[in-house]
Amino acid sequence: MGRRGTGTTETGSGTARRSPPTERVVQVLDHLVARPGVRFGLSELARELDLSKPTCLGILTALTDAGYLIRDPVDKTYGLGPALIVAxxxxxxxxxxxxxxxxxxxxxxxxxxxxxxxxxxxxxxxxxxxxxxxxxxxxxxxxxxxxxxxxxxxxxxxxxxxxxxxxxxxxxxxxxxxxxxxxxxxxxxxxxxxxxxxxxxxxxxxxxxxxxxxxxxxxxxxxxxxxxxxxxxxxxxxxxxxxxxxxxxxxxxxxxxxxxxxxxxxxxxxxxxxxxxxxxxxxxxxxxxxxxxxxxxxxxxxxxxxxxxxxxxxxxxxx
Structure with missing residues (x-):
């Protein structure tokens, strides 16, 4: 996303820290939303987003559990889930x-x-x-x-x-x-x-x-x-x-x-x-x-x- 490691940004009360873990979740969602209909494996997503595999797996698991992503049990790829339709x-x-x-x-x-x-x-x-x-x-x-x-x-x-x-x-x-x-x-x-x-x-x-x-x-x-x-x-x-x-x-x-x-x-x-x-x-x-x-x-x-x-x-x- 080009924003990791930027430190702090101004808010009405002075400064507020960015949340790198949250930004990585947004990064994953943005990547998939920009490619509707395409499914990605863990290694592929981690490589394209410059994330470690454990970090990427944790994000994908949480989003899948919440319904924002779905995981194909056969080829183990991830795509957009039904919760995003509701949202x-x-x-x-x-x-x-x-x-x-x-x-x-x-x-x-x-x-x-x-x-x-x-x-x-x-x-x-x-x-x-x-x-x-x-x-x-x-x-x-x-x-x-x-x-x-x-x-x-x-x-x-x-x-x-x-x-x-x-x-x-x-x-x-x-x-x-x-x-x-x-x-x-x-x-x-x-x-x-x-x-x-x-x-x-x-x-x-x-x-x-x-x-x-x-x-x-x-x-x-x-x-x-x-x-x-x-x-x-x-x-x-x-x-x-x-x-x-x-x-x-x-x-x-x-x-x-x-x-x-x-x-x-x-x-x-x-x-x-x-x-x-x-x-x-x-x-x-x-x-x-x-x-x-x-x-x-x-x-x-x-x-x-x-x-x-x-x-x-x-x-x-x-x-």
Whole structure:
């Protein structure tokens, strides 16, 4: 790659060391990506990349185990693997959907004087892909933020998909040790599918917790810290505002309203979010939800997607 041994480079905090082992991994991937359809043996790759055979073998083994490469068991050659297809499609979806979502969300942000965002599950994380607007809630979301995609975080990213997608999410190792009331959760799923959108309210402590979780892999936290954070997390039933949650004339603090956009196969591809961050009544929540669903449908159409069968704002058997 011509960059090994260059030492350090400037960053915003001064200097940051390069990582030669990481650069060698990138070197291997770049070499194979530049030669699609060609397979290489260990000795050939090590020679062409000027790597020792043990080093090259270690890289190839790790990438093969992760699915980024495949190894032919007969001739012992290596080629590009299926995990790269998944990664490429995820990146393509994010870049392709960005301008489309941005255009639609900009008008919505202006209408409600609020931040709007588009986010999606990329790999095993939730990633914020676009943020529009900035009045009143500039810190509601930031492009590039990532969050764990595992209970109790991420229900809205499978809520409008199939029951099996919801179950797959529930089976993921929990981000924090929080018990999920399945009956309560499926009641939320049913009601939100019927409405077409979700409204959510978090306590100030809950909002700070989710802000702190941005970029954090909770599984790496000490057990004591995970248990402490779990005590601060509200269950879906406590933070999702279902129809009937408001008393007549009551105003409540609502953090966000969310709705899905779909891909050509009828699966959720994006979650569009209107970050209200203010007190509203039931009428205002419904107005926001209706407008957001219309925007989500327009984005779905522009991206060549479609609503799943039986999902026209009212729960159907296709759920």
């Amino acid at each position: 490429g499609r995820a990146a393509q979806r994010g870049f392709a959907s960005g301008p489309v979502a941005h255009r639609h969300l900009a008008s919505l942000a202006d209408e409600f004087g609020a931040v709007c965002s588009a986010s999606a599950v990329v790999g095993d994380r939730i990633a914020v892909l676009d943020v529009v607007g900035g009045r009143g809630a500039a810190s509601a979301a930031r492009v590039g933020e990532v969050y764990p995609f595992a209970p109790p975080v991420g229900l809205m990213y499978v809520l409008w998909d199939t029951d099996e997608r919801v179950e797959q999410w529930l089976r993921r190792e929990p981000t924090l040790p929080v018990a999920v009331d399945r009956d309560d959760l499926w009641r939320i799923v049913t009601e939100c599918r019927r409405a077409g959108y979700l409204a959510e309210a978090l306590t100030p402590g809950g909002r700070r917790l989710y802000a702190l979780m941005a970029g954090v892999v909770a599984h790496d936290l000490a057990p004591e810290m995970r248990e402490m954070l779990a005590e601060l997390v509200a269950s879906p039933g406590e933070r999702v505002l279902l129809p009937g949650a408001f008393a007549a004339g009551e105003r409540r603090a609502v953090n966000l309203v969310a709705a899905p956009a779909y891909d050509p196969d009828g699966h959720q591809s994006l979650v569009l979010t209107l970050h209200l961050e203010r007190e509203v009544d039931a009428v205002e929540v419904e107005r926001c939800g209706t407008a957001l669903v219309a925007v989500a449908d327009a984005i779905t159409t522009d991206l060549g997607g479609r609503r799943p069968l039986g999902r026209s704002g009212v729960a159907g058997s296709g759920c």
